[in-house]
Amino acid sequence: MRVVNISTNVSLATMTTMGLGGTANYVVDVTTDEELRQVYLNAKTMSQPVYVIGGGSNLIAHDEGYPGVIAHMMIPGIEIIADDNDTTTIQAGAGVSWDELVRFGVDRQLTGIEAMSGIPGSAGAAPVQNIGAYGQELADTFVSLEAYDIAKDLFVTLSAADCDFSYRRSIFRENAAGHYVITRITLRLFKSSPQPPFYDSLQRHLDSSQITEYTPQSIRDAVLDVRADKLPDPKIVRNSGSFFKNAIVEKWQAEDLQKNYPDMPTYPMDENHVKIPTGWLIEQCDLKGELIHGMRVHKGNAVVLINESATHYDDLSLARQTIIDAVRDRFRISIDQEPLELMTP
Numbered sequence: 463m464r465v466v467n468i469s470t471n472v473s474l475a476t477m478t479t480m481g482l483g484g485t486a487n488y489v490v491d492v493t494t495d496e497e498l499r500q501v502y503l504n505a506k507t508m509s510q511p512v513y514v515i516g517g518g519s520n521l522i523a524h525d526e527g528y529p530g531v532i533a534h535m536m537i538p539g540i541e542i543i544a545d546d547n548d549t550t551t552i553q554a555g556a557g558v559s560w561d562e563l564v565r566f567g568v569d570r571q572l573t574g575i576e577a578m579s580g581i582p583g584s585a586g587a588a589p590v591q592n593i594g595a596y597g598q599e600l601a602d603t604f605v606s607l608e609a610y611d612i613a614k615d616l617f618v619t620l621s622a623a624d625c626d627f628s629y630r631r632s633i634f635r636e637n638a639a640g641h642y643v644i645t646r647i648t649l650r651l652f653k654s655s656p657q658p659p660f661y662d663s664l665q666r667h668l669d670s671s672q673i674t675e676y677t678p679q680s681i682r683d684a685v686l687d688v689r690a691d692k693l694p695d696p697k698i699v700r701n702s703g704s705f706f707k708n709a710i711v712e713k714w715q716a717e718d719l720q721k722n723y724p725d726m727p728t729y730p731m732d733e734n735h736v737k738i739p740t741g742w743l744i745e746q747c748d749l750k751g752e753l754i755h756g757m758r759v760h761k762g763n764a765v766v767l768i769n770e771s772a773t774h775y776d777d778l779s780l781a782r783q784t785i786i787d788a789v790r791d792r793f794r795i796s797i798d799q800e801p802l803e804l805m806t807p
């Protein structure tokens with residue numbers, strides 16, 4: 463079969479929400495499993511590397527661009543595949559917008575993903591970093607995914623255990639990076655109401671708006687309001703959302719820091735670890751609102767970097783290093799970047 467929808471010399475800056483990067487030799491819009499297979503088989507024949515992209519909202523491209531084929535995942539469709547007294551199981555193509563999938567569930571009064579309303583990007587990328595927001599994460603409702611195993615030229619089904627999800631990570635960011643292309647995800651949502659306790663900032667918004675009836679729709683509306691205040695819209699302002707992951711530190715280290723910073727917020731992760739909001743750490747370094755090498759530290763949420771006037775990857779790289787160094791020098795905490803990098807193979 464012939465591969466359709468192919469473009470040449472496409473600017474990666476236009477395909478990624480951070481708005482940086484050179485050109486890709488080819489971009490192919492992939493709408494079916496068979497098209498995906500053909501992209502890989504043809505690229506192999508032509509000795510071209512392939513990189514997979516969804517909405518480009520968690521991806522930083524480099525100035526040299528990509529000397530190969532970008533497979534732009536556009537497999538459509540949302541289907542209900544099982545239904546019982548308590549749950550409804552839905553399956554979405556990798557190219558479905560994540561927020562469209564959330565809306566699909568909310569419209570059917572299903573709960574489980576409504577707090578993740580408004581996260582940009584595609585359903586197919588959601589498992590890659592086990593997306594999460596306001597107390598929910600993908601792993602909570604995840605059943606399985608279908609993927610193309612590139613080396614074996616086979617379509618496979620992977621369970622939650624296979625994906626090995628944890629905070630903002632899965633096998634697809636680590637040892638299995640570049641092994642699979644996710645084609646469909648399957649989630650089990652619940653026929654019940656969202657249950658408190660909710661994330662602090664969400665609860666504050668619910669209280670101040672006097673919302674006491676908790677439905678998937680009321681939580682979705684509240685989350686969208688809170689996000690609009692805290693996160694710049696990537697359609698208007700170039701950014702990749704949270705540029706750094708929250709810091710996970712040992713409990714003793716947080717307790718030690720709290721002697722000097724009694725207001726430092728912490729959230730329990732497990733018996734020995736706590737999460738510290740990286741935005742708070744960056745703010746304490748007096749960097750909130752600052753313009754560093756063309757990157758603006760967002761004034762509403764210091765964990766977000768906005769590409770205000772950066773033109774090269776190096777600008778971003780210098781800004782990133784300034785922030786990492788400042789946090790390390792003040793808190794002895796090493797912070798990690800959240801978006802992935804589109805590397806030349």
Ligand SMILES: Cc1cc2nc3c(=O)[nH]c(=O)nc-3n(C[C@H](O)[C@H](O)[C@H](O)COP(=O)(O)OP(=O)(O)OC[C@H]3O[C@@H](n4cnc5c(N)ncnc54)[C@H](O)[C@@H]3O)c2cc1C
Pocket residue numbers: 479513514515516517518519520521535556581582583584585586587588590591592593594595634642643644645693694695696701702703704802
């Ligand atoms: C304003 C803003 C707010 C955000 N808020 C949140 C948030 O609250 N929580 C959160 O978790 N994230 C958040 N993000 C990050 C981002 O939206 C998510 O990580 C999202 O899942 C990325 O989807 P994408 O389709 O844009 O992925 P891309 O950026 O296109 O790709 C990201 C990575 O996934 C890989 N990938 C993409 N599709 C596939 C596929 N089908 N199969 C295999 N690999 C694939 C790519 O190769 C790349 O390595 C935010 C981003 C922005 C810009």
